[in-house]
Amino acid sequence: MDFDLSPEQTQLQDGVSRLMAARYGSLEARKALGSGPDGFSHEVWAQFAEMGLLGIPFSEAEGGFGGGPVETLVVMEALGKGLALEPYLATVVLAGGALRLGASAALKERIIPGIVEGSARLALAFTETQSRYTLSDVACSARRQGDGYVLDGRKAVVIHGDSAGHFVVSARTSGERRARDGISLFLVPADAQGVTRHGYATQDGGRAAEIAFSDVGLGAEALIGEEGQGLPILERVAEHAIAALAAEAVGIMAALHALTVDYLKTRQQFGAPIGQFQVLQHRAVDMLIALEQARSMAYYAAMMVEHEDAQERAAALSAVKVQINRSCRLVGQEAVQLHGGIGMTMEYLGAHYFKRLTMIESLFGDTPHHLRRVAAADGLAA
Incomplete structure (x- = not known):
């Protein structure tokens, strides 16, 4: 291929x-x-x-x-x-x-x-304090009022939610809190009456916000897709997000590996660059192998994210996230170990790469979450 x-x-x-x-x-x-x-x-x-x-x-x-x-x-x-x-x-x-x-x-x-x-600029408001990685766990509600809706609830850790002009919000229009049916998506102006938000910095240098909706009136035109059928859209968005994060992680790991190898060539110990020590060379090679494994899975994600079969697509993207998470952890931790104390300081670029890799590892599902999804799908091979 x-x-x-x-x-x-x-x-x-x-x-x-x-x-x-x-x-x-x-x-x-x-x-x-x-x-x-x-x-x-x-x-x-x-x-x-x-x-x-x-x-x-x-x-x-x-x-x-x-x-x-x-x-x-x-x-x-x-x-x-x-x-x-x-x-x-x-x-x-x-x-x-x-x-x-x-x-x-x-x-x-x-x-x-x-x-x-x-x-x-927009933000996707879909996570809640109790939902963790379950996209269908939605307590935020939207009830019918005339030709429109009234939105109530809270959303947590909305990425770049403090600077967005509109939110795409998941809200329950029917059903129990964790039911797959009954979730709808709405486009909500950030300056709408009843919307409040609290922005803050995240550990990787980005921004996020906590968003509250209190009796927010919405017209019928705010509905995205069909009422009660928002979860499949949300799941497709999550799959595209995993593919995008996989590519971002590859870029970060490539830069961090290059930074680490350069450090091994310049850092002197016992009268020689520490990169001459075979055990450290082996660890740098382990980083490279993890990076290339992640790169292969990022390509696989780009291939599979538009695949027509929903079950195969979901299993493939979960497998991608498992490998990306494992590579993020190995490359990040090895970079810190090979750099020594400087690898964790705020004044060094490598530490910021490491923090972003750590955040990516948790975004849209950690390793155990996606391992369970792959296992439930009986793996990738029939």
Whole structure:
């Protein structure tokens, strides 16, 4: 199977890599870009829009560029290498993905052009304090009132929720709290009456928010997809998120491995670079093997995320997340061990790579969660 990128994909890769090198060339530059109240650079976000990055997954009819999972992989890997702070995952992959997969033509026409041009930023509000990784565990409710709905409830750890102009919110319109049926998705303006949010910094340098909805009135046009049928859309968005995070993790691990090997070549001990010691060479090779295993699974995710069979697709993406999580942990921990004390200091770039890998390991399901899903599907082979 040919895994080479097309000329257009290679051009995209080169363009994003150059942008990351120019804007995120050092830890000091990253700190400066994240020093604003929103935790990212609006100037860099505008550059994303100018390059067409924000319109990649949307069709040309929706105002985008008709890219696919491979183009998203290319972008996310480059953003990972740069440790980018901009809300690409939150706006384009998560909330934008929910609109792309489930919204009406009228709603797409109203919102997606703003995403593509960089003027609209969105966040997906789907996690609750009790839900952990169960997408169907939804206590937030939306009850009918006239032709519209009234939304009540709370959402937790909403990625980039403090700077979003709209939320895509999962709410229960019928059924018990953990029932698969009865979950609906709504587009909610962040400035709507009854919406309050508390933003905070996350451990990896990003931003998140706790969102509360109290008697928030919504029109019928706010509904994404059919009433009570929001869970399948949410599950598809989660699969696209896993594929995107896999690519981001590969970019981070590649950068961290290169940083570690360079350190082994320069750090002197007993009158020689510590990279000359065979046991440390073996550990660096273990990191490389884990990285390449993760890279293979990231490619597999890009192949399978649009697969027509839902069961095969779900099992494949869970298997991807298992390997990505394992590689994140091994590469991150080995990098810290091989660096010694400096590997955990806030003043060293490697520590920030490690923290982001640790966050990725928990996003959209940890290793035991996805191992159970793979086991329940009887593995990947029939």
